[in-house]
Amino acid sequence: MLLLIPGGPGNSGLYRPATLGARLPQEVKDRYDLIGFDPRGVGQSTPLDCKLEPRDLDPNGFMAWPGPGGDISENINKARRVAKACNENGGELIRHLTTRNEARDIDQIRRALGERQISYWGVSYGTYAGAVYATMFPGRTDRVVLDSSDDPDPQRVAYGWVKNFAVGAEDRFPDFAAWAAERDATYGLGATPAAVRATFLAHADSPSLPPNALRAGMFSAIYNNSTFPLLAEYMRAARAGDPLPTIPVPPPDQYKNTYAVLTAVGCNDVSWPKSVDHYARAVAQNRVAFPLTGGMPANITACAFWPTQPIEQPTRVTPAGPSNILMIQTMRDPATPHFAGVRMREAFGHRVRLVSVNTGGHGAYLVNGNACGDATVTKFLVDGTRPATDIAC
Incomplete structure (x- = not known):
């Protein structure tokens, strides 16, 4: 059995055996039954609904982007409204939505399937849920893949992850800038990476654009090379004063549950x-x-007004447990930067081998990885073999 732990928190994982499973090599699919699930509060697992006001459900405002000049007054108002709405409308469920409880739920899935040990592949936030599980229940883990990890520092956790977006964007944007500079004849954003960066910064706060639209579009687009053309076209249109292309956003019902x-x-x-x-x-x-990123990673959120924190003490990831974890991390990840993944690796100590993939984007195995990284993870899943030491691909 290979459990697929989704990211987020708040992402659905029920249908991941069909989506991620379609990309897995046949030898992995031959080795495992693939299991997906919606974490507590998500999708078909008693979905949380904070009954937020429509103005707080704009997917373009998913991140706490400051106003002009760094003004955070509107962010403060939204943070208060969201905290109040969630704690008034979230019911008893909202007090039980934690990563430690997700780890306990994963163990219930293991028990329900009659497995003595569990193998899993966690991506993004799913790596933290997987790390917490491996810490709380070390003897119940078999083969563990953590793909795109962040710093598990128990004093910071989610607060630190958001702040790391600033580093991640700076690490990753040069990939886009180099790509766009090579296509200056098409997009006209600059003939060098430095010129492309200057073009972005010159228009990021333009009053002729929707507030923070360019910054939000940029941060979303640099998750994957496939969305570079959309960002380049958006920047080209912004520079020329042409109609802006539409940036896809999640449907409202999905967004309100994920955000809650x-x-x-x-x-x-x-x-x-x-x-x-x-x-x-x-x-x-x-x-x-x-x-x-214009100050977004350091901005205020509803957590500043949350009534009880933490629900229970965060997990401190340690080396206590079997040496059966393989981490894979891109070198230039906008959401979970490489240095933060190294912190996870250091916390686990001897339990882990780290595969650092020399590419950019969020997600490494079978997404933004390379043949070396993909083959290393596949081999581990199929026969349990890991590199003797950390490796770079």
Whole structure:
């Protein structure tokens, strides 16, 4: 059995055996029954609904982008509204949405399927859920793949992950800038990567564009090389004053559930700063240090107004347990930067081997990886063989 742990928090995983499973090599599919699930509060697992106001359900506002000049007043208002709505409308369920409870639920799946041990492939936030499971139930793990991990520091967890977006965007944007510079004749964004970056920054706060539209589109687009053309066309249109292309967003019903669970788990797992002034200062500093993301990674969210944090003490990942974990990480990941994955590797110590893939994007195995990285993970899943040491592909 290979359990597919989705990211998020808040992403559905019920149909991942059909979606991710279609990409798996046949030798992996021959070895395992693939199992998908919707985590607690998601999709068909008693979905959480905070009954948010329509103005707070705009997918383009998924991230807490500051206003002009770094103003966070509207972010403060939204954060208060979202925290109030979730805690008034989330019922008893909302107090039980945590990563530790997801790990307990995973163990119930193992038990229900009659398995003594469980193998799993966790992606993005799913790596943290998988790491927590491997820490809480080390003897019940078989082959564990953690794909695109973040820093498991128990003092920061979700708060630290959001702040890491700033580093991730700076790591990854040069890939897009080089790609666009090679196509300057098509898009006219600049003949060098530096010129493309300058074009982006010159238009990112343009009053002729919807607020933060270019920054939000950029951060979404750099997850995968396949969306580089959409970002380039958006920047070209913005520069020329042409109609802007449509950037796909999730349907409202899916978004409101994902956003509610993302908020609840992130706020329940760890304590966040409560001072509004703290966020105002942090955004001002972050805008200078990381201009691509304009202060978003340091901005205030509903967690600043969450009533009880944390629900229980966060898990400290340690080397205690069997050496049966393989991590894979791209070198230039916008969401879970490589340095943060190294922190996860350090926390696990002898239990882990890390495969660092010299490419960019979010997700490594069979997504933004390469033949070397893919083959290493496949071999581990099929026969349990890992590299003797950490490797670079």
